[in-house]
Amino acid sequence: MSENNERLKTLLLDIFMMPESDYKDGNGPDDIENWDSLATVSMAVGVQEEFSHHMTPEEVSEIKSIGDIKTFLVKNGISF
Amino acid sequence: MMNPFLENTLPYEIGEKDKRTFLFDRLSQLEAFHIRFCDDYKKISQNLSKQNLEIEDFIYIPAPIFKQHELISVSKDTIKKMINSSSTSSNTPSKVFFDQNTLNLQRISVHNLLTSFIGAERRPYIIFDDRKTAQGKNSMSARGAALMSLMGFSKKFFFVMKEKNGQLNLDMDALSQALEYAEKEGGFISYGFTWILHLVHEQLLKNNFQFNAGKLKNVYFLHSGGWKKLLDKAVDKETYNKNIANVWNISPSQVVDFYGMAELVGLVFPDCEYNVKHVPYYADIIVRDVNSFEPVINKPGYMQFISLLGQSAPTHSVLTEDIGEIVSIDSCACGRKGKAFKFIGRSTKAEVRGCGDIYASK
Numbered sequence: 001m002s003e004n005n006e007r008l009k010t011l012l013l014d015i016f017m018m019p020e021s022d023y024k025d026g027n028g029p030d031d032i033e034n035w036d037s038l039a040t041v042s043m044a045v046g047v048q049e050e051f052s053h054h055m056t057p058e059e060v061s062e063i064k065s066i067g068d069i070k071t072f073l074v075k076n077g078i079s080f
Numbered sequence: 081m082m083n084p085f086l087e088n089t090l091p092y093e094i095g096e097k098d099k100r101t102f103l104f105d106r107l108s109q110l111e112a113f114h115i116r117f118c119d120d121y122k123k124i125s126q127n128l129s130k131q132n133l134e135i136e137d138f139i140y141i142p143a144p145i146f147k148q149h150e151l152i153s154v155s156k157d158t159i160k161k162m163i164n165s166s167s168t169s170s171n172t173p174s175k176v177f178f179d180q181n182t183l184n185l186q187r188i189s190v191h192n193l194l195t196s197f198i199g200a201e202r203r204p205y206i207i208f209d210d211r212k213t214a215q216g217k218n219s220m221s222a223r224g225a226a227l228m229s230l231m232g233f234s235k236k237f238f239f240v241m242k243e244k245n246g247q248l249n250l251d252m253d254a255l256s257q258a259l260e261y262a263e264k265e266g267g268f269i270s271y272g273f274t275w276i277l278h279l280v281h282e283q284l285l286k287n288n289f290q291f292n293a294g295k296l297k298n299v300y301f302l303h304s305g306g307w308k309k310l311l312d313k314a315v316d317k318e319t320y321n322k323n324i325a326n327v328w329n330i331s332p333s334q335v336v337d338f339y340g341m342a343e344l345v346g347l348v349f350p351d352c353e354y355n356v357k358h359v360p361y362y363a364d365i366i367v368r369d370v371n372s373f374e375p376v377i378n379k380p381g382y383m384q385f386i387s388l389l390g391q392s393a394p395t396h397s398v399l400t401e402d403i404g405e406i407v408s409i410d411s412c413a414c415g416r417k418g419k420a421f422k423f424i425g426r427s428t429k430a431e432v433r434g435c436g437d438i439y440a441s442k
Contacts, residue, residue: 029217037161038214041231049236057187057232 004051005080008073011050012066015042025067043069051078081181082109084362084388091192091360092416096409099361099418104135106362106388107396111138114394118153121394136366136375140384140399143343146174154179154392162219165342176342182392186346189389190229193360196416197336197350198233198269198300204262205234206255208272208280210243222342226304227271229340229348234269236261241280250280259291267298274305274337278320284327294329301328301335302350308426317355339423343398346389349423352414356407359418363387367406367421368399380405380424401427 009023016022017034029035040063044055047069053076055063063069070080084106086094094102111132114121121141128139143165145151152159158179165174178186191200207214207227214224231237238258241248262268272280293299301324310320321332338350339357349357359365364386369376383404390396403424412420 033217036215036217037220037228038211041228041234041237045234045236057191061184061187 002080004073004078005070007050008066008069008080011046012043012069015039015046023066025070026065028065028068047073051076053078081391082106082113082388084185085188086361089361091189091196091362092358092418094361095417096419099364100135102361103364103386103388104132107135107138107386108132110388110391110396113391114153114396118151118394120149120151121153135364135386138386138397140366140397141394142399143174143341143401146176146343146395147172150175150177151393152177153394159392160218163222163225163342164219165222174342176345176395177393178345179392182345182389185389185391187232189346189360189362190348191232193348194230194233194302194338194350197352198302199298200233201267201298202233202235203298204258204265204268205230205237206258206262206268206270207237207239208241208250208270208277209239210241210248211239212243214239223273223305225342226273226340230269230271230302235265241276248276248279250283262293262296267296268293269299270301272301272303274303274307274320275309276305277301277303277324278310278315281323281327285323289327290329291327292329299328299330299334301330302338303335304338304340304348306426311425339402341400341402343395343400344385344387345393345395347385347387349421352412352416352420354412354414354420356412356420356422358412358414358416358420361418362389365404365406365419365421367404370403370427377406377409382427383421383423403427 012023013020016032016039018032022032040060044060048054051073055072059072074080115125124141125139130137132138159177160180160183161178163176209227214228216224238254240251240255240258242251321335324335325332333353336350338348340348347363351357366375366384367381368374368384369381380403382399383402384399386397404421405424406419406421408420410417
């Protein structure tokens, strides 16, 4: 697993308070119990702090899965 | 679905005459949509139907109907969130349903409306509430929704109260941490439910807490929620604003009251610097005489709100139990066009509402 993937995983396990087994690209709010609106905002703040990339409210509203967070980061030059 | 927003148009820049033309056509479409896709609304409207010649002619739904019926105009499996309005003496909250489209409209609207009052800059956000208030996967209280509505302005957020045994207590460590960050960032915004913010500031004043936020940029204390308990304690708006401003060494005008309710999807009404509230071009207010229900201006009455944002449920024309008064049209000195109104209070004829949370009654 890449270093960036490890960083994102650590961040999301903390924010969503989820078991490691839930860290899958296809998983989103329907699969992760604690992924609610507040957790989505926490995720956006966390991504900004960890990867220095700010998500606009529109970008945040398009995040439907962990894979989408990675796609956002890849678009901003973070490799996975 | 209909796009209620005009490109490159600020919320308050269309004058009354042009706005009425814009609203009328779209409102007609929206009413037809809800009649077609919401069975309960269709039944209600059949009994009330009349020809719409003016905006004032459109059917309005009394807000309590959202307590009795789950009104939805889109497929149920597309519903993403349900907001519970303020609870009432009957303990039956309204339920307002949102699909993704309406959630997006709500987000854009609230952001654009508040930007007109507090600026668009993202700042540290200090929340006088417990984190739990904003948690909830598919549903949320109106109080939670209100505090979440400011998240678009937040660079980083801090909940500075903790609930224990049903009581909210200020977490001074969390507040200190938040203020340390806010000082580094050079400003902050803050939100609390009106009554909670009052209790917090009573405590801060008692403890001689002072913070010089006057040296920071763009500091605003926003609050929403009922005034009944405060008025019972003879705390009027001026005193309320002064109490908060004194603790933080800011101007009372930086304490901003905004009116909103779950049924008014995506509409918030902050006070302008002349202490009146304004309606954006994609919405309208009609004040109705408490006896005749005829539209009135410069006279208190029930407030009815029209909105093009009400798309997943028929919230496009709602008669509230709140009393207000239209005080000017296109002429407020703040420069915002359209109708300006004052919120006066809850109707004495209405059932008592508890402002959505148990703290309101403490």
